[in-house]
Amino acid sequence: MAVVFKKTNMLTDKPFHYCPGCTHGIIHRLVAEVLEELGIGETAIGVAPVGCAVFAYDYFNCDMMEAAHGRAPAVATGAKRVHPDKAVFTYQGDGDLASIGAAEIVHAATRGEKITVIFVNNAIYGMTGGQMAPTTLPGQVTTTSPYGRDTNHCGFPVHVSEMLSTLNGPAYIERVSVHDVPNIKKAKAAIKKAFTLQMEGKGFTMVEVISSCPTNWGKTPKEALEWVKSDMLPAYPLGVYKDITAGGDE
Amino acid sequence: MKGNEAIAEAAIQAGCRFFFGYPITPQNQIPEYMSKRMPQVGGCFLQSESEVAAINMVYGAGGAGARVMTSSSSPGISLKQEGISYIVGAEVPCVIVNMVRGGPGLGSIQPAQSDYYQSTRGGGHGDYRMPVLAPGSVQEAVTLTQDAFDLADRYRTPVMVLGDGLIGQMMEPVDMEQASNRQPAADLQEKTWAATGHKPTQEAPRAIINSLYIDPVVLEQHCMKLQAKYDAIEAAECRWQEEMVDDAEIVIVAYGTTARIARSAMRKCREKGIKVGMIRPITLWPFPNAAIRATLKTAKKFLCVEMSTGQMVDDVRLAVEGQRPVEFYGRTGGMVPTVGEIVEKLEGMAGEPSAVEQLINQTTAALDQAATAAQETFAGFGSKIDAKVNDPAFIEKTEAFKQKTGELADKAFDGLAKGATLLGEIGSKAFGALSDLIGGNKNQNNNKEGNE
Ligand SMILES: Cc1ncc(C[n+]2csc(CCOP(=O)(O)OP(=O)(O)O)c2C)c(N)n1
Ligand code: SF4
Numbered sequence: 001m002a003v004v005f006k007k008t009n010m011l012t013d014k015p016f017h018y019c020p021g022c023t024h025g026i027i028h029r030l031v032a033e034v035l036e037e038l039g040i041g042e043t044a045i046g047v048a049p050v051g052c053a054v055f056a057y058d059y060f061n062c063d064m065m066e067a068a069h070g071r072a073p074a075v076a077t078g079a080k081r082v083h084p085d086k087a088v089f090t091y092q093g094d095g096d097l098a099s100i101g102a103a104e105i106v107h108a109a110t111r112g113e114k115i116t117v118i119f120v121n122n123a124i125y126g127m128t129g130g131q132m133a134p135t136t137l138p139g140q141v142t143t144t145s146p147y148g149r150d151t152n153h154c155g156f157p158v159h160v161s162e163m164l165s166t167l168n169g170p171a172y173i174e175r176v177s178v179h180d181v182p183n184i185k186k187a188k189a190a191i192k193k194a195f196t197l198q199m200e201g202k203g204f205t206m207v208e209v210i211s212s213c214p215t216n217w218g219k220t221p222k223e224a225l226e227w228v229k230s231d232m233l234p235a236y237p238l239g240v241y242k243d244i245t246a247g248g249d250e
Numbered sequence: 251m252k253g254n255e256a257i258a259e260a261a262i263q264a265g266c267r268f269f270f271g272y273p274i275t276p277q278n279q280i281p282e283y284m285s286k287r288m289p290q291v292g293g294c295f296l297q298s299e300s301e302v303a304a305i306n307m308v309y310g311a312g313g314a315g316a317r318v319m320t321s322s323s324s325p326g327i328s329l330k331q332e333g334i335s336y337i338v339g340a341e342v343p344c345v346i347v348n349m350v351r352g353g354p355g356l357g358s359i360q361p362a363q364s365d366y367y368q369s370t371r372g373g374g375h376g377d378y379r380m381p382v383l384a385p386g387s388v389q390e391a392v393t394l395t396q397d398a399f400d401l402a403d404r405y406r407t408p409v410m411v412l413g414d415g416l417i418g419q420m421m422e423p424v425d426m427e428q429a430s431n432r433q434p435a436a437d438l439q440e441k442t443w444a445a446t447g448h449k450p451t452q453e454a455p456r457a458i459i460n461s462l463y464i465d466p467v468v469l470e471q472h473c474m475k476l477q478a479k480y481d482a483i484e485a486a487e488c489r490w491q492e493e494m495v496d497d498a499e500i501v502i503v504a505y506g507t508t509a510r511i512a513r514s515a516m517r518k519c520r521e522k523g524i525k526v527g528m529i530r531p532i533t534l535w536p537f538p539n540a541a542i543r544a545t546l547k548t549a550k551k552f553l554c555v556e557m558s559t560g561q562m563v564d565d566v567r568l569a570v571e572g573q574r575p576v577e578f579y580g581r582t583g584g585m586v587p588t589v590g591e592i593v594e595k596l597e598g599m600a601g602e603p604s605a606v607e608q609l610i611n612q613t614t615a616a617l618d619q620a621a622t623a624a625q626e627t628f629a630g631f632g633s634k635i636d637a638k639v640n641d642p643a644f645i646e647k648t649e650a651f652k653q654k655t656g657e658l659a660d661k662a663f664d665g666l667a668k669g670a671t672l673l674g675e676i677g678s679k680a681f682g683a684l685s686d687l688i689g690g691n692k693n694q695n696n697n698k699e700g701n702e
Binding site: 042043044045047054057058061062063064065066067068071074075076077078079080081082083086087088103104106107 | 268270294296298299300302303304306307308309310311312313314315316318332333336340445446447448449456457458459460461462
């Protein structure tokens with residue numbers, strides 16, 4: 001019988017700890033498959049965040065470092081400067097990247113640090129139990145915005161891809177989603193392109209992946225994916241925000 | 251060479267090829283020098299966006315197996331504390347230079363030693379220690395910076411070189427010959443644990459650089475493993491310098507630049523006949539407790555001198571264990587103590603009787619009392635003999651004896667009585683002398699116990 005699906009060897013056999021319906025698992029698999037397909041996985045160095053993906057070092061089957069909250073781009077910078085020929089990537093949530101680690105991501109990007117950042121935007125702090133994130137939508141109820149995010153009181157969501165694409169350092173920035181199969185395919189292509197450009201030494205690369213958090217959104221897995229489509233995507237339009245290899249529209 | 255530049259060059263000569271830092275006075279010559287030199291030696295200097303980022307770049311580069319350094323001054327070192335804690339937890343070797351300036355807060359840009367607590371007590375969160383090396387000259391800063399890299403690699407730990415701003419700014423002739431192209435210590439192992447982006451092998455399995463141990467049982471084991479490492483460092487890596495302590499009645503404890511000033515004060519006091527010596531801790535952690543305790547043989551008092559309101563003095567007191575008074579003299583906020591100020595303090599201490607002297611006086615008085623009591627007992631002896639002599643039965647017997655022996659016996663008896671009295675007097679004198687002797691020995695014994 002033909003093998004139709006084989007788990008990538010860039011994931012360990014350790015079962016994911018993610019909640020049912022959480023798309024962190026899909027994103028892990030896409031990254032791992034790309035690493036394997038490009039043949040850069042065995043010698044890659046990954047940096048795990050503080051957030052639900054904190055145990056990423058148990059899942060990605062390569063050398064891994066676990067960074068302090070928000071500091072993954074700085075840690076990756078250190079590793080990449082020592083091993084410029086290796087694939088170096090971070091995997092970060094939106095609290096990690098866009099709030100506490102805002103300085104580190106902006107400066108890694110503007111330096112054109114030759115790393116790939118996988119930015120998982122689920123509009124909430126998952127690991128700590130559903131508090132407001134910098135990416136939380138206006139009006140969205142969280143445990144620290146129980147009346148809905150009041151933009152007059154605590155401002156507006158951060159659009160990281162848009163923001164970073166204004167810098168000269170990034171080579172490639174795309175926002176993707178994994179709420180259905182066509183989008184999962186697009187997401188994988190984006191991740192592949194990001195790693196490819198990193199290995200070509202083109203500059204900083206980032207893929208922002210819109211992700212679900214059924215647990216803290218108070219939704220079933222199916223409802224959560226629907227909410228991604230109905231509420232997240234209008235606020236966070238998908239597309240390529242920066243691509244120095246293609247004149248910017250692809 | 252300026253201290254800061256000497257440190258930077260020493261690091262390069264020790265094989266440091268990665269430097270991440272953020273500008274802050276008074277250590278800017280280190281990153282500036284590195285930015286010039288690193289490209290020449292095929293290394294990497296990177297100015298980070300903050301000290302927070304710098305220390306995390308250090309974590310990444312050290313975790314990836316490189317010899318790496320960062321430097322800063324007090325406010326920047328505060329920002330690095332989070333990273334240092336992670337580096338400790340993940341057991342990543344690196345060197346951190348702190349050219350201390352006056353604090354708290356933005357403080358001043360003048361030299362200080364007020365980060366002693368922060369550097370020797372961990373500084374960041376969690377159960378940990380970190381070797382802290384405190385150079386007393388530019389030449390020593392060179393040696394200690396290079397040693398720091400070996401220590402870091404040997405124990406997989408961050409190591410701090412703690413200089414007060416003066417060490418960094420000071421211009422001194424330095425002999426770089428010995429320091430040039432210094433090879434890593436022979437005992438250092440290959441970094442098979444490092445995340446170098448390597449295919450896993452038996453000797454070097456997939457690397458995970460991590461400080462997260464979510465299971466408390468496992469975290470406790472990890473902390474105990476770290477503790478065993480700290481015990482080994484304490485046993486093997488403690489360093490200090492002692493000067494004129496053999497007969498010192500007052501022992502100064504001071505480090506870094508302060509020790510240089512205190513040394514001059516010590517010499518001035520020696521000229522005046524005051525027996526002053528000095529212990530200069532070179533490692534602030536591990537702290538030279540045993541060396542300080544060894545001076546108790548002769549030391550009656552201790553003086554800790556610092557450029558702070560008194561931080562290391564706590565460790566001196568812990569070392570002395572309350573057996574001698576420990577006094578403090580310090581200037582802070584970027585002010586530097588003068589030789590004259592320290593001499594004055596030492597003279598004052600030499601003048602007043604020390605607690606030990608007071609104790610000796612009290613003991614002597616108590617012994618005098620004991621001797622008097624003994625004399626009384628002997629007098630009692632005398633009266634007992636008298637009573638015996640006056641006992642009718644005894645008289646009767648002697649009378650009978652007398653009658654038998656006549657005058658000769660009379661004389662003999664008188665002689666015997668005189669002899670007894672004399673014996674009594676000699677006895678009591680002997681006892682007095684004996685108790686003096688015992689008392690003296692006791693004092694000496696007390697001193698001995700103090701040494702151990
Ligand atoms: C310095 C610090 N502050 C706060 C925390 C607590 N903390 C852990 S995870 C987290 C939020 C993570 O949210 P996000 O980055 O959005 O990732 P997610 O869990 O949603 O995947 C916070 C605040 C921490 N570990 N360290
Ligand atoms: S809390 Fe949210 S983000 Fe975290 S694993 Fe569960 S569903 Fe995923």
